[in-house]
Structures are given as structure tokens and as C-alpha cells.
Amino acid sequence: MWELEGLTKSFGAIRAVEDFSCSLEEGRVYGLVGGNGAGKSTLVKLVTGVLKPDKGKVLKNGNMLAINSPRDARKHGIAAAYQEFSLVPDLPVVNNLLLNIEPVKFGFIDIDKMIGKATKFLEKLNVNIPLSKLVRDLSPTEKQVIEIAKALILEPQLLFLDEPTNYLSEEQREILFKIINEIKGGAKTTIVFISHRIEEVFRISDQIIVLRNGRLVGIYDPKRVSIDDVVRAMIGELAEEYQGYKYVGARMEAVLEKEKPMLSIRSLHIMDKVKNVSLDVKKGEIVGLAGLLGQGQSEFLRAIYGLLPYEGMIIIEGKGVKITSPRDALKHGIVYISGDALEGVFLLRSVKENISLISNLQQGLHKFVNTKAEKELAIKMIRKLNIACMNPDQPVLHLSGGNRQKVYLARGLTVNPKILLLDDPLKGVDIRTKREILNMVKELAKDRAVLFFSSDVKELLPIANRVLVFFEGSIIREFTGDQLREDLILEASIKGA
Amino acid sequence: MKSGKLQLIKEYLNLRMLLTSISFMIGVILLNVVVNLKTLMYISSITLLAVPLAFLALAELIVFITGEVDMSVGAGLTLANVIPVYAYLYHGIEDYRFILLHIVVGLSIGLVNGTLVGLLRINSFLATLATSSIWAGLSLTILNKPEGPIPTWYYRLFMDGLLGIPMVIIGMLVAISMWMVFRFSKISLHFYAVGSSSYAAFIAGINVNVIKFTAFILNGLFIGLAAIFMTGIIASGDPTIGLPYTLSAILAAIIGGARFTGGAGDGIATISAAVGLTFMRNLIFSLGVPFYQQDLVYSIVVLALLAIAMYLRGVK
Numbered sequence: 001m002w003e004l005e006g007l008t009k010s011f012g013a014i015r016a017v018e019d020f021s022c023s024l025e026e027g028r029v030y031g032l033v034g035g036n037g038a039g040k041s042t043l044v045k046l047v048t049g050v051l052k053p054d055k056g057k058v059l060k061n062g063n064m065l066a067i068n069s070p071r072d073a074r075k076h077g078i079a080a081a082y083q084e085f086s087l088v089p090d091l092p093v094v095n096n097l098l099l100n101i102e103p104v105k106f107g108f109i110d111i112d113k114m115i116g117k118a119t120k121f122l123e124k125l126n127v128n129i130p131l132s133k134l135v136r137d138l139s140p141t142e143k144q145v146i147e148i149a150k151a152l153i154l155e156p157q158l159l160f161l162d163e164p165t166n167y168l169s170e171e172q173r174e175i176l177f178k179i180i181n182e183i184k185g186g187a188k189t190t191i192v193f194i195s196h197r198i199e200e201v202f203r204i205s206d207q208i209i210v211l212r213n214g215r216l217v218g219i220y221d222p223k224r225v226s227i228d229d230v231v232r233a234m235i236g237e238l239a240e241e242y243q244g245y246k247y248v249g250a251r252m253e254a255v256l257e258k259e260k261p262m263l264s265i266r267s268l269h270i271m272d273k274v275k276n277v278s279l280d281v282k283k284g285e286i287v288g289l290a291g292l293l294g295q296g297q298s299e300f301l302r303a304i305y306g307l308l309p310y311e312g313m314i315i316i317e318g319k320g321v322k323i324t325s326p327r328d329a330l331k332h333g334i335v336y337i338s339g340d341a342l343e344g345v346f347l348l349r350s351v352k353e354n355i356s357l358i359s360n361l362q363q364g365l366h367k368f369v370n371t372k373a374e375k376e377l378a379i380k381m382i383r384k385l386n387i388a389c390m391n392p393d394q395p396v397l398h399l400s401g402g403n404r405q406k407v408y409l410a411r412g413l414t415v416n417p418k419i420l421l422l423d424d425p426l427k428g429v430d431i432r433t434k435r436e437i438l439n440m441v442k443e444l445a446k447d448r449a450v451l452f453f454s455s456d457v458k459e460l461l462p463i464a465n466r467v468l469v470f471f472e473g474s475i476i477r478e479f480t481g482d483q484l485r486e487d488l489i490l491e492a493s494i495k496g497a
Numbered sequence: 498m499k500s501g502k503l504q505l506i507k508e509y510l511n512l513r514m515l516l517t518s519i520s521f522m523i524g525v526i527l528l529n530v531v532v533n534l535k536t537l538m539y540i541s542s543i544t545l546l547a548v549p550l551a552f553l554a555l556a557e558l559i560v561f562i563t564g565e566v567d568m569s570v571g572a573g574l575t576l577a578n579v580i581p582v583y584a585y586l587y588h589g590i591e592d593y594r595f596i597l598l599h600i601v602v603g604l605s606i607g608l609v610n611g612t613l614v615g616l617l618r619i620n621s622f623l624a625t626l627a628t629s630s631i632w633a634g635l636s637l638t639i640l641n642k643p644e645g646p647i648p649t650w651y652y653r654l655f656m657d658g659l660l661g662i663p664m665v666i667i668g669m670l671v672a673i674s675m676w677m678v679f680r681f682s683k684i685s686l687h688f689y690a691v692g693s694s695s696y697a698a699f700i701a702g703i704n705v706n707v708i709k710f711t712a713f714i715l716n717g718l719f720i721g722l723a724a725i726f727m728t729g730i731i732a733s734g735d736p737t738i739g740l741p742y743t744l745s746a747i748l749a750a751i752i753g754g755a756r757f758t759g760g761a762g763d764g765i766a767t768i769s770a771a772v773g774l775t776f777m778r779n780l781i782f783s784l785g786v787p788f789y790q791q792d793l794v795y796s797i798v799v800l801a802l803l804a805i806a807m808y809l810r811g812v813k
Contacts, residue, residue, distance in 0.1 A: 050700065071702035086700035090693035090760035092508050095686050099701040108681045115501050132504035
């Protein structure tokens with residue numbers, strides 16, 4: 001019997017997990033579900049010692065465990081397969097499987113025993129990966145299998161599987177489910193299973209734990225409730241915070257009908273992340289991209305900006321273009337802004353320099369910077385976007401997260417883009433700034449095409465003309481007009497249909 | 498089953514890297530012979546000169562594997578050479594303790610660097626650049642000019658060999674076997690793991706800081722061994738001897754497959770790279786490059802080699 005008591009973790013102002021308590025019985029499988037930012041992965045890391053909780057404790061059969069690192073968690077029989085993998089790329093498969101539990105003979109690695117153990121284990125899992133192959137050379141599917149096997153080989157008493165089926169084929173999934181049932185029955189292992197595939201969670205779980213905004217909503221018996229009940233629990237009651245907005249999409253649709261598409265995408269493929277995505281965006285249109293995190297939305301936008309290789313066609317104002325780098329994209333009037341301001345701004349440089357970077361570059365590297373024009377441009381953008389800074393020479397480092405994001409956006413706007421790609425740009429931004437930026441995006445969209453991915457549907461609703469839902473790399477639904485409702489979109493995102 | 502084991506041992510021995518490095522070594526030796534046939538007669542004495550560099554390169558490699566760097570190996574070598582000679586000259590320490598002192602100084606150097614990097618978490622480039630100046634300064638304080646002699650028995654050891662076995666063979670055997678022991682011990686896997694992904698190593702319950710600390714202790718041991726051979730070869734204490742060795746040691750490790758980002762590199766390949774580089778220096782000498790330009794030419798060749806090594810890696 002495992003008990004989690006009052007686990008709490010904040011990152012800055014964001015409460016990732018708040019006062020989470022529940023008990024987990026031996027030999028049972030617990031599905032852990034929740035929407036974007038519900039705190040699932042954080043919760044796993046709190047128990048496995050990767051992150052230290054601000055408050056709360058973990059008990060095993062009534063005894064409090066001191067877990068300060070993954071090493072402690074291991075000692076207490078806790079293991080996990082992580083969503084983002086925890087493999088060593090430069091070691092062979094066998095040494096990843098047995099990392100830190102290598103068999104030793106006379107002080108040396110016992111190679112025979114090591115190979116024997118790993119072979120036997122992988123045979124049980126019905127996988128055929130050469131043991132001496134370096135992990136860096138494995139495919140994502142193989143890496144996923146090794147990540148899971150690495151946790152299983154420890155024979156843990158409490159096992160977390162965070163999105164273990166992401167890269168698995170149909171048969172491999174069946175094998176995993178068989179193994180889960182085996183160890184829960186045989187070794188009486190407690191298993192916490194996280195997946196974005198809700199039917200899967202229903203199939204394998206004895207109990208389903210629902211998280212929302214870092215809090216426990218409830219624990220449900222999958223035999224007694226329907227998928228819809230759980231989905232409703234994940235969505236919760238709709239937030240009031242955006243009620244100041246009126247829906248504008250419908251009014252704009254009439255105008256838009258005449259317009260030709262500014263940006264067209266035809267059957268775009270990106271490795272195994274995005275499958276056959278096609279869409280059109282007209283001038284004056286904001287197309288919202290929704291869905292759970294990691295369903296290919298970011299990759300999709302990054303590919304259009306030349307950050308990822310793709311197959312398929314990108315058509316701008318009727319002309320097919322090939323984009324292989326951000327330089328190409330900028331040339332075609334495409335600007336990309338991500339939610340990670342650290343990726344886009346130079347913290348130690350001034351607001352002024354950050355804003356005028358691209359326009360300075362466009363004037364040519366051989367010219368001196370026209371400091372007067374640079375300053376004027378900066379002041380213009382600071383006013384336009386209402387950036388809170390002391391003066392244009394202040395380093396961006398001293399600005400708040402929301403204002404850094406605005407600086408990032410301001411730079412993008414200096415090139416007067418035709419097409420604006422926003423990749424979850426309001427992540428971690430306070431509500432007032434969020435509203436300001438949303439207003440700005442709406443304003444900007446008047447003579448531009450905007451693709452706006454948000455992990456929080458509430459950001460899309462007030463400004464998007466339509467919303468496309470991504471699931472496992474494809475667009476599965478489109479919402480327009482009266483259908484633009486948070487509950488409907490979230491339901492489609494979670495169910496994948 | 499059997500083939501699986503063979504494959505794994507091949508992976509551990511890093512055959513591809515080894516082959517590149519050994520061909521580099523043989524290539525340079527052949528060039529030497531072509532330029533000056535008499536080199537054949539001196540092969541073993543030139544190789545003896547390579548022994549200190551081989552140990553020093555191993556010292557560098559071992560920290561490279563964990564993702565750190567040591568800018569102080571050359572100065573460390575000097576200190577571990579100067580202190581025992583000083584102890585002999587002014588305090589009459591001349592028995593086995595004379596040899597032991599080299600190792601003690603080496604280990605102390607490793608302890609300081611390891612504490613700064615592994616335990617206090619100071620960036621290794623900065624920390625060792627600073628300690629490099631400290632070792633160099635200490636060396637000059639202890640001996641402000643090259644001084645000798647060294648104990649006669651020790652000097653004779655390098656002339657006549659140990660029980661008739663030349664010191665060059667003993668040196669190379671020690672270097673190779675120490676690497677093999679390391680490579681087939683469990684700890685080497687943890688070294689590579691930490692250098693390749695410290696996060697994954699942490700998740701597996703490995704104490705990343707302790708591994709980095711241990712790497713510097715082993716690094717110190719190798720520095721001590723390098724000094725043992727250096728003292729025997731130059732038969733004196735020289736407060737400036739080690740300076741140019743840092744760059745050569747780094748280069749030998751890089752040719753041996755090491756990366757600045759960690760997680761890679763092979764010892765045997767590094768040792769043969771050290772031999773190759775020593776013959777490279779000899780080649781420059783044989784070609785009649787004037788003394789004051791030798792460092793210049795050597796450094797240019799070293800940079801060219803570095804560029805080639807990086808290019809070959811990119812091709813893979």
C-alpha cells in the first residue's frame with residue numbers, strides 16, 4: 001500500500017501540483033489522466049525523486065519514505081518509464097537496460113551474465129534489438145521499448161509508465177498490456193499508467209485518477225463510469241476568465257469567403273510526428289490549432305518556419321515555395337513565435353537590440369547600425385505592444401516573462417510579416433498580458449494570416465475564426481461558428497475523435 | 498549468444514576509433530623513417546618520450562569522458578616532477594618514497610581539481626585554468642631553474658631497464674593495462690553515462706558529482722604516472738617542462754575519440770595518438786625546422802590534425 005500525502009510543487013508562479021493525496025493498493029493499475037498542464041508528469045517526478053516536492057510525503061505501508069533523488073526511489077522499489085526518455089545515447093542497449101545494476105565478477109563487468117539477463121528479458125518482451133547497438137542509433141520505437149524495459153527490469157513494486165505507448169505499434173501495445181497484467185497479478189506491482197489515449201486507459205486500469213490544474217478531481221472505477229464521465233471530469237466547469245470577450249469569428253467569415261488563401265499547406269508529413277496535414281489560411285483569418293500537447297502542432301509550425309525537414313507542399317499566395325531554413329521563411333514573410341521566450345530573445349541584450357535585430361540584419365551586415373533609427377523603431381514597438389520596460393536600453397533579463405514574450409513578438413512584427421505562426425505563445429504569461437497580446441493578435445490579423453496553436457483552448461476561443469484539433473499528428477476535427485465551445489473542443493482533443 | 502558478447506566487446510574497444518588512431522601513428526612513424534632512415538635506430542627512445550604524454554593524455558581522456566576538461570595537466574605534470582626532485586635534493590628522500598611522491602603529488606592535484614569541479618560544481622575549464630597557474634607558480638617557487646641530479650638508481654633504471662625490460666615497454670604496458678582494467682570495470686560505464694547524459698545517469702541513481710570527482714582522482718593518478726616517467730627521462734626537475742603538454746594531451750584524447758561534450762573516447766586509441774604526436778614532433782625536428790620555430794610548426798600541424806579529426810567524425 002502506497003500513500004501520497006499532500007504533494008505540492010510550484011514552478012515560479014505556476015502551481016504544477018497542488019495538495020495531491022491518494023493511496024495506491026498493491027497489484028492494481030491506476031490510470032492517470034488530465035488535460036494539458038494538469039500536472040501528470042510533474043506528479044510522477046515528485047514520487048520518483050527527480051523533482052523535490054515543496055510539501056507532502058510518500059508513505060509505503062505506513063512508513064514515510066525519504067526520497068531525495070531517483071537513487072532513493074529506486075532503493076524503495078519505485079521505477080518509471082518517462083515520457084521524454086531517460087536513456088544514455090552513447091551506451092549500448094544492454095548497458096542502458098542494466099545501468100547501475102551491472103553484474104560484476106572479480107571487480108569486472110560480468111559480460112556473459114549481463115548479456116544473458118538482458119537477452120532473457122528482451123525475449124520475454126518479444127523484441128529483437130541488438131544488445132550492442134548504441135542507443136543513439138535506435139529508432140523512436142526502439143527507444144520507447146528500451147525505456148519501458150529499463151524500468152521493468154528493476155522489478156519495481158511501484159511502477160510509473162508515462163505515455164509508454166506513444167511510439168509503440170499495435171502488437172507492441174498488446175504485449176505491454178499483457179506484461180502489465182502479469183506483473184500486477186504475479187509480483188503484485190502497483191502501476192500508474194498515463195496515456196493520452198483514453199480508451200487505452202479504460203481498458204487497462206482498475207481505477208482512473210483524474211487531475212485538473214494540478215489538483216485531484218476524483219478517482220473513478222472504469223467499470224462504473226463512461227468515457228464521457230471521465231472526460232467531463234478532466235474538462236471541469238468552464239472558466240470565467242475570458243468572458244470579457246465576444247466571439248468575432250462569425251462576422252469575419254462573410255468577408256473572408258471572397259479572399260484567396262494566403263497560406264496553403266498540402267499533405268505535410270514531418271517524420272513520424274505529423275501525418276498528411278492540409279489546410280488553408282486566408283488573409284484576415286486566425287486559425288486556431290488545438291489538441292493535447294505533443295500531438296504534432298509545434299512540429300507543424302516549426303516545419304513551416306524551416307526549423308524541421310518536411311515532405312509536402314507549402315503554397316504562399318498561390319505560389320509553391322520550398323522552405324529549408326528560417327531565412328527562407330522570413331524571405332517569404334513568415335514569422336514564428338514560440339512560447340519559450342528564452343528561445344527567441346537575447347536575455348543580456350537590450351530591449352532595443354532585441355527588437356531591431358532582424359531589421360538591422362536586413363540592412364546588411366556591412367553597414368553600421370543606424371542607432372537613431374534603431375531607437376525609433378524600438379520606441380514605436382514598445383508603445384504599440386505596451387511593453388513594460390524602464391527604457392529601450394534595459395536588458396531583457398530584467399523584464400517579466402510576459403514582457404519578454406512581447407519583445408519576442410515585437411521583433412517578429414518589425415519585418416511586417418504576411419504570415420504569423422504562434423506556437424503556444426502565452427504559456428506562463430499572466431492573465432492581463434495574455435489579454436493584451438490576444439487583442440494585439442486580433443488587430444494584427446486584419447491584414448495577415450495567423451496560425452495560432454495554444455495548449456489552452458480558452459486563448460483561442462475569443463479570437464480564432466476556426467479551430468483545428470490535432471491528434472497523433474493529424475487534424476481530426478474542425479470547429480467553426482456555434483461549435484466553437486471549450487467543452488466540445490476539449491472533448492474532441494481528449495477522445496481523439 | 499557468443500556473437501553478442503563479441504559485438505559488445507568490439508563496442509567497448511571502439512575498434513573504428515582504434516583503427517584510425519593506429520593508422521595515424523603508423524603513418525607518422527613511416528614518414529619519420531622516409532625522411533630519415535636513422536630514425537629506425539631510435540624508435541624505442543622516441544617512444545619512451547611518448548610515455549609521459551600517453552599517461553597525460555589518459556588523464557585528459559578520463560575527464561573528457563565525463564564531460565569535463567582539464568586545462569592543468571601540463572602544469573600538474575611539472576609540479577609532480579619538481580616536488581620529488583626537490584625532496585631528493587634538499588631533504589634526501591631517495592628510496593621508494595621518491596617514486597611514491599610523484600603519485601602523491603598527482604593524487605593531490607586530482608583531489609583539488611576534483612573538489613572544485615565535482616563537489617563545488619565550478620566550471621572545469623575555469624577551475625583548471627586557474628589551478629594550472631597555481632601548479633606552475635608553485636613549481637617555480639619550489640625550483641626556480643632546472644635542477645638535478647636524481648637518485649642514481651632511478652637514473653640507471655631508465656638506462657638499463659627494470660630486470661632487463663626497457664622502461665618504454667613497462668610504461669606502455671602499464672598504460673594499456675590500466676586502461677583495460679578501467680574499461681572493463683563497472684565504473685567506466687558510469688563515466689560514459691554521466692558524460693553522455695547526466696540526466697539519464699541521475700535517473701539511474703548514479704551520483705553525477707561523485708563520478709566527476711572520481712574522474713579527477715584518476716586523472717591525478719595518471720598525472721603522477723606521467724611524472725614518474727618524465728623525471729626518469731629528463732633526469733632532473735624542470736619547472737617549465739610541462740607547459741606545452743596540455744595542448745598535446747587534449748589533442749591525443751580528441752584523436753582517441755573524445756568529445757568536449759563527453760561520453761566518448763578510447764584509451765588505447767589515445768595512447769597510440771600520443772605516440773603518433775611524439776613522432777610528429779620528431780619529424781619536425783628531422784626536417785630541420787629551426788629550434789625556435791618548432792613549436793610554431795608543431796602547433797600548426799596540430800591544428801590541421803584537429804581539423805581532419807573533426808572532419809572525419811562529421812563524415813561518419
